[in-house]
Amino acid sequence: MSFITRGFSGRSRDRDERLPPGQTLVSDFPVLSAGPTPDIDTAEWEFTIRTESGEHRWNWDEFMALDIDDVSTDIHCVTHWSKLGTSWRGVSLDTLFADVETEQEYVMAHSYGGYTTNVPLDELLDGKAWVAFEFDGEPLDPEHGGPARLLVPHLYFWKSAKWVRGLEMMDQDDPGFWEQNGYHLHGDPWKEERYW
């Protein structure tokens, strides 16, 4: 249905091919959260993966002893901003799932503060997702999800749950918090899967 807006010329013609449709490049790091920023002490922090057969659990020190990846990636927020070439450090979900046996194909990520988001398991494995605790060489700021957040950069950034505390395996793709509140169940930025 698109039509030309009278008088609009826009700013730039050098559109970066790494930008998905409807996205604008930003240099700062906007914050999107539904509520207050929780204050989480790494001494209290833990991360769990819960399956139909049991639970896997790491405290902060155990987590830091896992293999750590350096990740350089583009990130895309549903509110139309993208950042290119961001740098993170974190633990790959492949590492976390190495000893996890499950038949269940869907994941609900749970956060300190009560946030949830749903992602199919096969979108988290094979080098596609991390639990990240550093951004740009610094410990991750609380307002950006510190001490640790999920990082699933190939999906819109609300899937990269801030303040993540665990993953719960599910039989079906139940909607998480934003997914119940108008956002798309899947969230592929290249298909503009923003809203349902």
Added chain:
Amino acid sequence: MRPGWHVATVAATHRETPNAARLDLDVDGWPGNAAGQHLDVRLTAPDGYSATRSYSIASSGPTMRVVLAVDKLPDGEVSPFLVDEVRAGDMLEVHGPLGAFFVWRPGGAGSGSAGSAGAAGSDRVDARPVQLIAGGSGVVPLYAIAQAHADADDPAPFRLLYSARTPDDVYFADELRALAEASAPFRLDLVYSRRTPDGWPAPAGRITREALEAAVIPAADRPLVYVCGSTGFVERVADWLVGLGHDTRSIRTERYGGT
């Protein structure tokens, strides 16, 4: 109520503040919206280049008249166009209504606007007192909520704490004063960060924890709290609210990003 693309015709535009414009849009096929929702505006240049931004809606209800109030951002690409260039008769593409969390509905379940998949328990929130806290242009969705409360003559106690730079920067100044006169219980508390009106009892300055505590509905009354403004404002205010004993699940926030 699923969001979709619509053609909006600009019915009227005028200065809201020295830095902002109000746009009255007639949106063909708009399904109505709940107070607090937002929409996307897409502008397209002659060569096909397009830019899309999200804006909160200042109006609500089952009407195709949609009101925006847009703050002009320095170095912005879309907001200066909407504030300075757009005039009555222009057509814009809009997508919405969007968002089902940062909303308030009078009368609870069945009043009908927007999605049905809201947070569990939201059917009862209308019975609770509501505290609105706005920083700058963050007042736009909160004004929509306060106006919906007055239009419905809803009995829930409402307060709006609104931090503006100067008296000239107050959005919806006449409408907010009128709300204070309406029969639905509403109280407006203004604070000024740069310049106050003559004779104002408090000096200009950034809002403090003490001023916030004095002006908001106490945590003991279990208000539902909506906070909207810049990231810095929302982070500060939400931290104070938690410190004052407000349940984190009762605090809904919307942060205005950098673009």
